[in-house]
Amino acid sequence: MTDLSMLAQSAKAWPFELARALEKRVAEQVKAGERAADAPVIFETGYGPSGLPHIGTFGEVVRTTMVRHAFEVLTAGKYTTRLICVSDDMDGMRKVPDTVPNPKSLEQYLQMPLTTVPDPFGTHSSYGAHMNARLCAFLDQFGFKYEFLSATECYKSGRFDAMLVRAAAKYDAIMGVMLPTLGPERQATYSPFLPISPSTGRVLYVPMKHVDAKKGEVTFTDEDGTDVTLPVTGGAVKMQWKPDFGMRWAALGVDFEMFGKDHQANAPVYSKIARILGHRPPEQYVYELFLDEKGEKISKTKGNGISVEQWLAYAPDESLALYQFQKPRVAKKLHFDVIPKAVDEYLTFLDKFPQEEAAPQLENPVWHIHSGRPPQWSSPVSFALLMNLVAVANPTDVSQLWGYIARYAPGSSPQTHPLLNELAGYAMRYYRDFILPAKTFRAPTxxxxxxxxxxxxxxxxxxxxxxxxxxxxxxxxxxxxxxxxxxxxxxxxxxxxxxxxxxxxxxxxxxxxxxxxxxxxxxxxxxxx
Incomplete structure (x- = not known):
């Protein structure tokens, strides 16, 4: 065990708390013979590709990455780790997004799996494939290390087959978990299996007339009124989203997953399904959801929040990572006015890091943001100070600010302080868009x-x-x-x-x-x- 891993045993930062719980879980599984000692530890995040990746997608991956790194340090490389990002692209398209070209042309594909809906942008084989490519490009721009999995490919390739057959064998037990969570009307038609209609190609929400546990087949009434029998394997059916959660944990051997508070009530259901299928549920972490400027829950439909792209127009991505790191179990306002404070807090933590001993460094957010290797350069000028300089200097270009900056911090230049140079540009944009319109000068007494x-x-x-x-x-x-x-x-x-x-x-x-x-x-x- 290294000195760093020993310090990690008592580190209070929340990624280390989760890492220690995960280490305990893995050790217990190895001791009980539930897993091989050299089996990789699987971290998972999920993504719904019906819309574009958003700030919640970023938050889930960046926070999971922090836990993954904390676990690797804590265990001193004893285990290999993997981060899997799964796209639920076999879900039926429930509605046509307003943002796609010629949305009316897609109405005929409603309820079809997203990977069979044509790509309205004309760049990929399907709408699902297009959105998956957007997700990967989104994650790649931040340098995340992950493996992408398409749910459609997992269903069709046979990767989920063993668990799907087991789910058919455990059908009554799964129904015993699900039915008490549903109302009477929904109970009458519910099935954990959603067949893909052979006649229409749509994902069907219909009851099963028969489940053959030995053959791994289900029988149902298709949309054309005929009774159809399909195997649960090979992509002929998919699972309802709650059973799918637990099935995926079991099929992929997931050890850790975090999700928003909106999943909290369903987490016990996911875990029960995983246990029924013979898998110990992963360590789970529930984080709070962000609020808009009025304190209301952010909704993608309402568009009342701030997007990753909007944040990155006014601040570096490290400031957004810091905002995700701080108090993940506290509901926080996510609006433009939180950006300057997040930037300056990031700079403060970055300045502190080189002067700290090893133990406090593990509590410093920049250690987690930069996977233990924060940059040595910071900014001698705060973001708030830059914005006030912009207010009085009225520059048209960042270069015009450097005369003031170089006098204040001798020896600094865009080459020696690239972060400061970036911040100057961000400050100009933020001042122009948010501070200047609200300025009100008054006369002195x-x-x-x-x-x-x-x-x-x-x-x-x-x-x-x-x-x-x-x-x-x-x-x-x-x-x-x-x-x-x-x-x-x-x-x-x-x-x-x-x-x-x-x-x-x-x-x-x-x-x-x-x-x-x-x-x-x-x-x-x-x-x-």
Whole structure:
């Protein structure tokens, strides 16, 4: 056992807590003879390809990747691991998305498996294949290490056959789990098997007239009124989504899966199905769902959230990974106004990491975001400070900001600080789209005017090399000199009169970045307005 794996035994970060539970599970299975000692440990995530991958897809894969890495460190490489991403592409198409070309042309394919629906974009063999390609491209852009599995291919290739035959043999036991979860009307027509109609190609939600456990066959009434007998193997049928969850766990030997709170009530059902099929349910982790700016649950249908693409237009993906890492079991607002704070928190954690001992490093989010190898470079300028620089410098190009930045952080350049260069571009976009439209400047009171004029004079004649600290101290002194009982009111006045907003970064840091003389000029212009 390495020093790092020993530290991981007591690390409190939630990926390590899950990793320790998973290690215990695997050790118990090996001891009981339920698995080979060298069998890979399987992590799984699922994806519904009826729509595009979204922020929930990113969150599930990035969080699972964090647990996978924590497990590998904890066990010091004792086990091989695999992360499988399964696309439920054999599901019937329930409705035609409004976003596809010529949606009416797809209405004739409703309830057909997504992998038999033609691709409206004309680039792949089916709608399901198109969406699967979009998923893989989405995951690849973040560098995730995963294996993609198509549910259709698993059903048709025989990968699920053994479990499907066992499900036929255990049909009554599965029905015993499912029926109590359904209403009377649904109970009358329910079947865990969904046959694919030989006459129409649609996924049928019909009761079974007979289940032959020995032959692994089911008999049902097809849409044309005839009774049809099909094998449960070879892709002739699929399973209802709840039994499918448990069957997939059993067929793929899944050891760990996490899912959103909307699955929490059904998790015991998935586990019971897996046990019926002879597989110990995987370790599971339920995370909270995100809320919109009004505190309401985010819905893909409503479009009331923020997409990955929208987040990445204003911030690096590491900031989004941090937001996913922090308090996964707490419902959090996911809207544009959380982005700046997430960026600056990421920078803070990145700055701390090199100064920390090994044990605290394992608790630092950047260790988990970067799989134990966070970059050494950070940003000497915060995102909030950059946005305020944008507010007063009014640049048309990032290069125009670098004169201020290089003076504030000597020796820095786009080449030596690529993250800072990216952040400058993000700050310009975020300021333009969200801060500028909400700006409201106000006139100063007589007390504020006198204090600001004094501050401008002191900035023009500042005797020392300006730094964030000494300029902040001087600004405090000016506030005290002019009788501000609560210095927060003094700084709030600076932000409202000079920047048109109620709050901002440390004023001294802003003045150091923008320059003492330029800040004095900014005050003069504001007082003359």
């Amino acid at each position: 007589d007390q504020e005017r006198a204090a600001m004029a004094d501050l401008a004079d002191r900035l023009r004649t500042f005797p020392d090399e300006p730094t964030g600290e000494n300029l902040q101290t001087m600004t405090f002194e000016v506030g005290k000199t002019h009788g501000f009982e609560n210095l927060r009111d003094w700084f709030k006045a600076l932000y409202e009169v000079l920047l048109g907003q109620e709050q901002g970064p440390r004023f001294g840091s802003f003045a150091a970045l923008y320059g003492a003389s330029d800040t004095a000029k900014l005050i003069d212009e504001a007082l003359a307005r």
